[in-house]
Amino acid sequence: MRLFDDLADFSLAELDSLIELAGHLDRNPEPRALEGKVLSLLFLNPSLRTLASFQAAMVRLGGGSFVISPEMSIHGLESRDGIVMDGAAAEHIREAVPVIASYGDAIGVRAFAERDNLEDDLADRRFRELAALTDVPLINMESAINHPCQSLADWKTMDDLAMPKQGGRFVLSWAYHPLALPLAVPAATVHMAALRGMDVTVLRPDGFELPEAVMDKARAAAELSGGSVSETDDRREAMDGAHVIYAKSWSSTRHYGDQLGDQGLRQELVDWCVDEPWFENAKPDCRFMHCLPVRRGVVVADRILDGPRSVVIEEARNRMVAQMAVLYRMLKG
Numbered sequence: 078m079r080l081f082d083d084l085a086d087f088s089l090a091e092l093d094s095l096i097e098l099a100g101h102l103d104r105n106p107e108p109r110a111l112e113g114k115v116l117s118l119l120f121l122n123p124s125l126r127t128l129a130s131f132q133a134a135m136v137r138l139g140g141g142s143f144v145i146s147p148e149m150s151i152h153g154l155e156s157r158d159g160i161v162m163d164g165a166a167a168e169h170i171r172e173a174v175p176v177i178a179s180y181g182d183a184i185g186v187r188a189f190a191e192r193d194n195l196e197d198d199l200a201d202r203r204f205r206e207l208a209a210l211t212d213v214p215l216i217n218m219e220s221a222i223n224h225p226c227q228s229l230a231d232w233k234t235m236d237d238l239a240m241p242k243q244g245g246r247f248v249l250s251w252a253y254h255p256l257a258l259p260l261a262v263p264a265a266t267v268h269m270a271a272l273r274g275m276d277v278t279v280l281r282p283d284g285f286e287l288p289e290a291v292m293d294k295a296r297a298a299a300e301l302s303g304g305s306v307s308e309t310d311d312r313r314e315a316m317d318g319a320h321v322i323y324a325k326s327w328s329s330t331r332h333y334g335d336q337l338g339d340q341g342l343r344q345e346l347v348d349w350c351v352d353e354p355w356f357e358n359a360k361p362d363c364r365f366m367h368c369l370p371v372r373r374g375v376v377v378a379d380r381i382l383d384g385p386r387s388v389v390i391e392e393a394r395n396r397m398v399a400q401m402a403v404l405y406r407m408l409k410g
């Protein structure tokens with residue numbers, strides 16, 4: 078494997094095999110498997126889980142890693158093309174990426190959406206430009222429109238819980254957040270659940286529809302796997318018989334890149350905070366998922382996060398386990 082960028086690049090058998098390998102490596106540690114291997118980690122945006130889980134995964138497999146981010150004492154990074162660099166930035170990303178990549182056997186890159194232009198972000202333009210600067214094996218650690226590591230971990234988390242594939246009811250719900258957040262996690266999640274063969278409902282208020290390209294990709298995955306994809310703004314309808322609700326906030330695509338327009342819509346939606354009444358007509362053991370970080374009392378009530386429905390810590394731990402499988406396949410040969 079030379080690229081881990083999108084679950085859509087893999088067959089269902091390959092994904093099952095990766096998840097099986099993740100479980101195997103967790104139960105049967107191989108602390109020398111990647112001896113002498115180095116993973117370069119470039120974070121152009123903040124992280125807790127991705128940063129820590131990749132480093133822990135490499136150590137558990139006997140390899141090493143290093144992290145570069147703009148917050149460290151590196152030279153100021155410039156990413157614009159054709160710029161005269163007479164300001165604060167002393168280093169261009171066009172040199173920085175190949176240099177960082179040259180120190181490792183594979184590179185992970187995190188580059189969030191710029192959220193100026195929806196078409197650019199749907200095409201993952203920024204990540205593609207960074208990817209073109211290196212020819213070592215590459216891992217997408219969250220880009221404008223994808224978060225494959227999170228999706229693989231979430232798939233494994235549902236497998237661990239024996240959550241049904243065909244016939245499993247998965248609700249991806251928009252939740253309130255004071256800021257307009259990127260589309261990467263909702264886009265990756267709706268695709269992942271559809272590819273897993275589940276009946277997926279996107280629950281979102283008016284104005285927060287996911288882009289048609291995202292829904293089309295999820296529908297194609299559902300067709301492949303025997304699942305289905307629908308959307309509604311009716312909470313009761315969405316939650317009927319649900320096995321899991323995955324909460325996430327995202328920006329309004331109707332007002333993409335327009336903070337004022339987005340705020341005008343979202344300020345009326347503070348009651349989109351997941352709480353026990355949401356589960357009234359769901360399966361009694363309906364689970365709560367979230368990629369983290371999550372704002373308590375804003376996105377979800379404390380009693381849900383602290384109660385038996387929540388599997389957010391399991392999801393976060395599975396980040397490390399799933400990434401061990403990706404690194405093993407990428408670096409062991």
Ligand code: CP
Binds near residue numbers: 126219
């Ligand atoms: N879920 C996730 O990617 O978390 P971080 O942003 O902390 O890495």
